[in-house]
Amino acid sequence: MSKKLPQDVIDLWPEVFKDNDPSCETVNETIKDLLNDYSDEIYNIDFKLDTHKVKNDIQKRTKYFLKKKK
Numbered sequence: 001m002s003k004k005l006p007q008d009v010i011d012l013w014p015e016v017f018k019d020n021d022p023s024c025e026t027v028n029e030t031i032k033d034l035l036n037d038y039s040d041e042i043y044n045i046d047f048k049l050d051t052h053k054v055k056n057d058i059q060k061r062t063k064y065f066l067k068k069k070k
Contacts, residue, residue: 005027035042
């Protein structure tokens, strides 16, 4: 299973995902650094989840898993 982030996520926040192929660890460290650097200026963080995409991804992986088990 790939731990790559989708390109649309990388494109939306290029200053965080400078690398085209960031590892999950790199992403976590970069976000921590940004939060530390800008902690005096950040008042809130809006977190959005694309539930439609999550649902589709889960359905796709479930179908793949079920086919593989046969």
